[in-house]
Amino acid sequence: MMGLLAKIFDILYPETNICLNCGRKYLFSELRSICDYCLGYVEFLEFYCIHCGRAMDEVEELCSFCHEHVSAFDLARSVGVYDGLLKNLILKFKYEGCQELSRPLVELLAIAFEEHYFHAKVDRIVSVPIHATRLQERGFNQAELLAGGLALKTGIPLSTAVKRIKEQAPLYNYAYQERKELLKNSFSVEDGIFAGENILLVDDIFTTGATTSEISRLLKDKAGAKEVRVLTVATVAAPERTMKLGMVINKKI
Numbered sequence: 640m641m642g643l644l645a646k647i648f649d650i651l652y653p654e655t656n657i658c659l660n661c662g663r664k665y666l667f668s669e670l671r672s673i674c675d676y677c678l679g680y681v682e683f684l685e686f687y688c689i690h691c692g693r694a695m696d697e698v699e700e701l702c703s704f705c706h707e708h709v710s711a712f713d714l715a716r717s718v719g720v721y722d723g724l725l726k727n728l729i730l731k732f733k734y735e736g737c738q739e740l741s742r743p744l745v746e747l748l749a750i751a752f753e754e755h756y757f758h759a760k761v762d763r764i765v766s767v768p769i770h771a772t773r774l775q776e777r778g779f780n781q782a783e784l785l786a787g788g789l790a791l792k793t794g795i796p797l798s799t800a801v802k803r804i805k806e807q808a809p810l811y812n813y814a815y816q817e818r819k820e821l822l823k824n825s826f827s828v829e830d831g832i833f834a835g836e837n838i839l840l841v842d843d844i845f846t847t848g849a850t851t852s853e854i855s856r857l858l859k860d861k862a863g864a865k866e867v868r869v870l871t872v873a874t875v876a877a878p879e880r881t882m883k884l885g886m887v888i889n890k891k892i
Contacts, residue, residue, distance in 0.1 A: 659740055660728060673728075673743045680724035681747075684717060684874070691848055692716045692869075693877035702877035708815065710848055711856035712867045716755040717845055717874035718747045725873050729843050733781045741781075744872050745788030748841070752793065752870060759868060762836040764790045767854060768803040768826065785872065786841035795839070800862070801828045801854060811846070818849035826857050834863035845874040 657664055658674035665674040686695040688702035692715040695702060719725045732740035766786035774780055783799060790797035805825040810818050838858055840851055855867040 659731075659737065659743065660724065670743050670746055672739065677724055681718075682720040682723055682725065684719055687716075687874070688877055690714065691877075692845065692874050694720045694874060694880055695877050696880050703879050704815075704848075704877060708848075710852040711859065712840065712848075712851055712869045713855075714755075715845055715848065715851065715869035715871070715874075716751060717871045718751045719873055721844055721846075721873035721875050729873060733777075733843060736778065738779060738784065741784045741788055744843075745785055745792065748785060748789050748870060748872060749792040752789065752839075756839065756868060756870070760837050761793075761795050761839045761868070763833060764793075764795050764797050764839045764841055765801055765833075765854075765858065766797070766799060767840065767842040767850060768799070768801050770803045770806045772806050782842045785843060789841060789870075798833075800832055801826055801857070810849070815847040815849055818847055819853070822849055822853045826854055828857055828862045830861055831863045833858060835865050836863075837866045838864045838868070840867055840869045842869070842871045843873070845869065845871040 656666070657672075658668075658677055659672045660677040661674065663674055663676075668675050668678070670678050682694075684692070684694055686697055686699050687693060688695055688705055689699055690701055690705045691710065693702050693704065721729070728740055728744065731737045732744060764786050766780065766783040769777070769780045769782070787797055789795075803825060804827045807821055807825065810821065813821065840854060840858070842851060845851065851869045851871075855869070858864040858867050
């Protein structure tokens, strides 16, 4: 079965020997469609918050954000830090319509899945939805492409049952509490559709966690999910790491 899924994945996400980041040809690469030179600029997570997965420095514990805020998801993990090459790849994939980038990003997600959730029971993969208006503008839902590719890689069923029913402006200029208020009643799902199931919620970026937390709450309270784990390509740094980096930069200046 997994062999068949791998063949389907190869058909839907064909490999190229041209790096989708720098455009150079390569003979071999650890990651399909991205050359090893560019791959070296991905900041993979080494230390992270034990709950939300935000990047930490030299220690794995609960970050200050998670000490102050309660999230509805049970656990969140990511491939790497939303910076440098990983940030460039996501922006190119998401806003420039480079859907071919879904292949290397899915492969990175699959590696992170094996590392963090290999022993976890996952009944279904759910993608973070976008509103119909945004879908029409962009032409695709980046989270659904990532979730669909991961479903093919793992053999876990994919569901797009969660819908975004409220259109709103991008949330990146809003703080966590403001996002929480704006996201109320933004999503819908059928009552009891995931009763007793363990869900893996997939998205491209983890920033404040407001969106994933709101969807996780809905999946549990309305759809009946038992657990909701989150997996994203990239995550931001925990507040204390951001402050530390800022202090280092200021000292250099």
